[in-house]
Amino acid sequence: MAQPILEIENLCVDIKVPSGLLRAVQNINFSVAKGETLCIVGESGCGKSITALSLMNLLPRTATRSADKLMLDGRDLRGLGEREMSDLRGNRMAMIFQEPMTSLNPAYSIGNQLEEAMQRHRNVGTGEARDRAVFLLEKVGITGARGRLGQYPHQLSGGLRQRVMIAMSLMCEPALILADEPTTALDVTIQAQILHLLADLRDEFETSLILITHDLGIVARVADRVAVMYAGEFVETGTTEQVFNAPSHPYTQGLLRCIPIPGKTKRGEHLGAIPGIVPNLVGEMQGCHFASRCSHVHDACQSGHIALRASFEESHQYRCVLTPKVCAANSKRKVVA
Amino acid sequence: MSDPVIEVSDVTRTFMISAGFMRGKKPLHAVNGITLDVERGEVLGIVGESGCGKTTLAKMMLGLLPPTSGTLRLDGKAVGSADRIEVARILQPIFQDPYSSLNPRKSIGDIIMLPLRVQNDPNPETWQSRAEAIMDLVGLPKRVINNFPNQLSGGQRQRVAIARALINRPKIVICDEPTSALDVSVQSQILNLLQDLRSEFNLTYVLISHNLAVVEHMATRVAVMYLGRIVEQADTETLFKSPRHPYTEALLGSVLTPVPGLGVPDTHLGAAYPNPIDPPSGCTFHPRCAKVMDHCSNQVPPTIGANGTMVECHLYADGLGQKAKGKKTRKGKRK
Numbered sequence: 267m268a269q270p271i272l273e274i275e276n277l278c279v280d281i282k283v284p285s286g287l288l289r290a291v292q293n294i295n296f297s298v299a300k301g302e303t304l305c306i307v308g309e310s311g312c313g314k315s316i317t318a319l320s321l322m323n324l325l326p327r328t329a330t331r332s333a334d335k336l337m338l339d340g341r342d343l344r345g346l347g348e349r350e351m352s353d354l355r356g357n358r359m360a361m362i363f364q365e366p367m368t369s370l371n372p373a374y375s376i377g378n379q380l381e382e383a384m385q386r387h388r389n390v391g392t393g394e395a396r397d398r399a400v401f402l403l404e405k406v407g408i409t410g411a412r413g414r415l416g417q418y419p420h421q422l423s424g425g426l427r428q429r430v431m432i433a434m435s436l437m438c439e440p441a442l443i444l445a446d447e448p449t450t451a452l453d454v455t456i457q458a459q460i461l462h463l464l465a466d467l468r469d470e471f472e473t474s475l476i477l478i479t480h481d482l483g484i485v486a487r488v489a490d491r492v493a494v495m496y497a498g499e500f501v502e503t504g505t506t507e508q509v510f511n512a513p514s515h516p517y518t519q520g521l522l523r524c525i526p527i528p529g530k531t532k533r534g535e536h537l538g539a540i541p542g543i544v545p546n547l548v549g550e551m552q553g554c555h556f557a558s559r560c561s562h563v564h565d566a567c568q569s570g571h572i573a574l575r576a577s578f579e580e581s582h583q584y585r586c587v588l589t590p591k592v593c594a595a596n597s598k599r600k601v602v603a
Numbered sequence: 604m605s606d607p608v609i610e611v612s613d614v615t616r617t618f619m620i621s622a623g624f625m626r627g628k629k630p631l632h633a634v635n636g637i638t639l640d641v642e643r644g645e646v647l648g649i650v651g652e653s654g655c656g657k658t659t660l661a662k663m664m665l666g667l668l669p670p671t672s673g674t675l676r677l678d679g680k681a682v683g684s685a686d687r688i689e690v691a692r693i694l695q696p697i698f699q700d701p702y703s704s705l706n707p708r709k710s711i712g713d714i715i716m717l718p719l720r721v722q723n724d725p726n727p728e729t730w731q732s733r734a735e736a737i738m739d740l741v742g743l744p745k746r747v748i749n750n751f752p753n754q755l756s757g758g759q760r761q762r763v764a765i766a767r768a769l770i771n772r773p774k775i776v777i778c779d780e781p782t783s784a785l786d787v788s789v790q791s792q793i794l795n796l797l798q799d800l801r802s803e804f805n806l807t808y809v810l811i812s813h814n815l816a817v818v819e820h821m822a823t824r825v826a827v828m829y830l831g832r833i834v835e836q837a838d839t840e841t842l843f844k845s846p847r848h849p850y851t852e853a854l855l856g857s858v859l860t861p862v863p864g865l866g867v868p869d870t871h872l873g874a875a876y877p878n879p880i881d882p883p884s885g886c887t888f889h890p891r892c893a894k895v896m897d898h899c900s901n902q903v904p905p906t907i908g909a910n911g912t913m914v915e916c917h918l919y920a921d922g923l924g925q926k927a928k929g930k931k932t933r934k935g936k937r938k
Contacts, residue, residue, distance in 0.1 A: 309786040423876065453652040453876075454813060458857035461867045480787065483816075483859030487867050506863040524791035526820035527860050528843060533820055534798060537791035543756060 270297040271441050271474045272321075275335035279313070279320050282328045286548045290316045290329070292498040298442065303468060303475040305485040305506075307521075308495035311544055314478045317495075318444045321476075322361055323351045339441050357387040360435035364447040366427035370419040376430050377415025383437040395437075402433040406463055425456040432463065439471060446478045461488055482525060486510050494518045497555035498547055500574070504582035514577050514584040514593040516560045554586070562588060562596060605910070607640035608693075608775055608807055609664055614638075614673035616659050620880055631880050633659040635831035636673070640911065641775070646801070646808040648822030648839070650815060650854065652876055656831040657811045661779050664809065666690045678774070688722050695768035699780035701760035705752040711738075712748040715766045722771055737766045740803070741796060758789035762796070769800060775807045783814060794821060815858045819843050824911060827851050830879060830887045835914045847914040849892045886917065894918060 279291040291313045298304050306314045320331045323343070336343040339358060346354075355361075363369040371379060380402070381395035388395075396415065403411035406429040419427055428448060435443050445464065449457040465488060468475050477488060485492055485506070492509040494502040494517065502515040513519045523538025531537065542559035545551070554560070557567040566587045574583040577590045586593065614637050619628040634656045641647050649657050662668040663675060666682045675682040678693055695718070698704040705714055715734045724730065735745055741762045752760055761781065768776055781797065782790040794817065801808060812818050818825060818839075825842045827835045827850065835848040846852045853870045871893045877883055883890050889899040899917055907919045 309788060425876075454815065454857045455652060455853060455870050455872050458859070458868055458870050459872070461859075462869055465867055481859070482787070482861040486861040486863045487859050487865060510861060510863045521787060522861065524787045525861065526791075526794070526816045528816055528819045528858065529860075531820060533839065536795050536798065537820070539792045539795060540788040541792075 270299050270337075271339055272296075272298040272476075273335055273337040274321075274333060277317070277320065277333040277336065278331070279316050279325065280330050280332075281316075281326070282330075283548060288548045289551070290498055290547060291320065294500055296493060296500070296503070298474045298476060300441075300474055301468065301472045303465075303477060303488055303490045304493065305477045305479060305489035305491070306493050306495055307479055307482060307485050309480060309544065312495045313498045314495050315446055318361065318446050318476065318478055321444060322355060322359065323348075324361075353387070356383045356435075356440070357438045358440050359442040359444065360438075360440040362428075362431050362435050362443065362445040362448045364450050366424065366431045366451070367419065369431065370427060372419050375416050375418055376422070377417075380415070380430070380434050380437060383434060387438050398437060399433070402436050403430070405436075405467065406430075406433045407459075408433075424452055425460065428452060428456075428460055429463070432460070432467070436467065436471065436473075440473060442474045442476065443468075444476045444478070447480070448477070449484070450479070450481075457484075464488070482510075482521060494521070497545055497551075499555060499585065501556065501586075502584040503574070504577070504579075504584075508577070508579065508582040512577070512582070512594060513597050514582070514590065515556075515586050516562055516588075516593075516596065517556050518584075519593075519597050520559075605640070606643045608643045608678055609639075609641040609809070610674075610676040611637055611639040611641075611660075611664070612674055612676075614660075614663060614670045614675060616656075616663060616668060617671045629880050632831050632882075633879070634663070634670075637831075637833055639826060639833060639836070641807060641809060642824075642911070643774075644805065644807055645823045646810055646821055648818035648825040649809065649811045649828060650813060650818055650825060651828035652813070654876060654879060655828040657828055658779060660828075661696070661777050661809065661811055664777060665694060665696055691718065691773075692722060692771060693773055694775045694777065695771075695773040697761075697764050697768050697776060697778045697781050700784050701757060701764050702752075702784070704764055705760055707752050710749050710751055711743075711755070711763055714752070714763060715770055718767060718771050724771070733770060734766075737770045740800070741766045741769075742792075756789075757785050758792060761785060761789075761793055765793075765796065765800070769804065772804060773806075775809065777809045777811070779811045780813070781810070782817060783812065790817075797821070815854060816860070827854065830877065830882055832887065832915060833913075834888065834916070836908075837912050837914075841912070847919060848888075848916050849894050849918070850888050853891075853893070886915075 275295050277291060277294040281288040281290050308314050319325050325331060333344060377399060380399035384390055384395040384398055399415060400411045408414060408429055449460050452460060461484060479485060489506045492504060492506050493500045496517050502509060502518045509518060513522055520538060520540040526537060540559055545555060545558060553569050554567040554572045557563050572585050572587060574585050576583055614634060616634040618631045618633055620631045621628055637660060651657050663670050666687060669683055677690060682690060712734055716730045719730050738745060743759060743762050782793050785793060810821055822839050824838050826833050829850050835851045846855055853872050856868045857870045872891045885900045885902050886904045889895050896917060904915045904917045905920060906913055906915050908914060
């Protein structure tokens, strides 16, 4: 495997809330290799956006981050001050947010915003930065790029705005791009185009990509590796084929049963469902986080800490007391709630 | 067999949009001459990109917006002339965002019973028990009857919206993106519930969604909208198996099924959605169409077919029987 760009060990994020300490992210480990795409998938509130924000050190003030290892490109991110972090942001790591209307500044032209990133981090003049901006706008499929530099975000459609965001993230050729639900606010047709574009650019610039989404369709089509997140923990990690073809954790299995798949799910038939709601993450939690909603729950799930274990292959891991054999049998069984 | 509960004939809705300071106003044809029948007992899916007029059409069906021209008939009566309360008895909506469609200052019980109050139901003493019965049916615990919307989760709120829609036994429910604000695991619960209620109450659904997988799963017939027009209508099976209009093909091509290794499809839709104030000439889809021909840019395409199966495209000028050229290009794309 290639040299990892990002290495994370035991990342935790705690948020102070009136009722105690909300453990939003608990002991997460992962690494991303050069040119690799990791998808973090989960439902709202599972901690996927907080994970991304914690890497950028953009957490709200009530949140604290801790980690045993947090290396970007061989550099330790722990203990970096605000000035050092802002040297990295937009330079070595860039983020694409969900809603391009709120993440672009409405008071500045897109040309201004694109050039700013480069002028902040590289010792270049306006002309050079502008050329780079035009080059990238054309790369992301915006025609007449030079004329568009003077336009303001409100003059662009949602799809175009998201393209501008992507171009902006590439201005300094970062080693890592974090895309947090980049296509959720867009139409299906535009979504396909944007994802296509992201994949092409990732290959062309050999950038690593962390894509955060709740849409399993996107994950299956874009990711090299997948991490399924539930209630602050990774419950299953592996290559896309391992996770989608042999889902092991009951939560992953449940999620895959929930979505109608044209051609596969019989029309009008009941879809699978995951009963119950996400547990409250305030305070210490005993046992498996998914136990209250799991259909295979038994006594061993209720206490202690459930560790990640390897499935049939070492690279495919899941957090459950059940053995790989039992899980494989469960994934084939048809469960209709 | 034809027994339409909603008949939409040649309906147009035009909004006047300011073209800029001191420049007067320009017309925007949000819905531009739509003819559509909703048959009793069917689930009609309406799909299309944002801005194509899906919601405007739904609002006109609900009588919330008067059409600029054309008529809508509900159970044989014209929607405009009929009493609003009369319409509400037959037709109820479920909206997209359960966070903004419920009054935050009313209790769940009040919200669910409101239709009975508005419709002057003659037996107020039964309201409470009917509300409890319908809550039970949609899977809400009885104890939340005195709670307020902010105390419920998104899925529970959408159940409240469904209970409110169904309490006075309407015949038709218009669901405008009923699950797009919800998580996948909650989405499947709501879809299952809608399926169950449909058989229980003998309902007709108009299901508006941009999620084609959901439409494929729920709908019996699908209408595809583009820039205020319905460009294709067919029963679900036909539409998903052999789409006729190039736009439908592109839409289906952009559905991302969770199958690893297929990669992201290229829809070849290229240019962005056109400005609806200044729509392209001829066929409004021609700047984005993969099978564009010379006369597409200056001739409005004919409507071919009738009775719920139609397509509006020059490719089919010789009739629906003829399969489109270039059909092979889609082979192997969807599994």
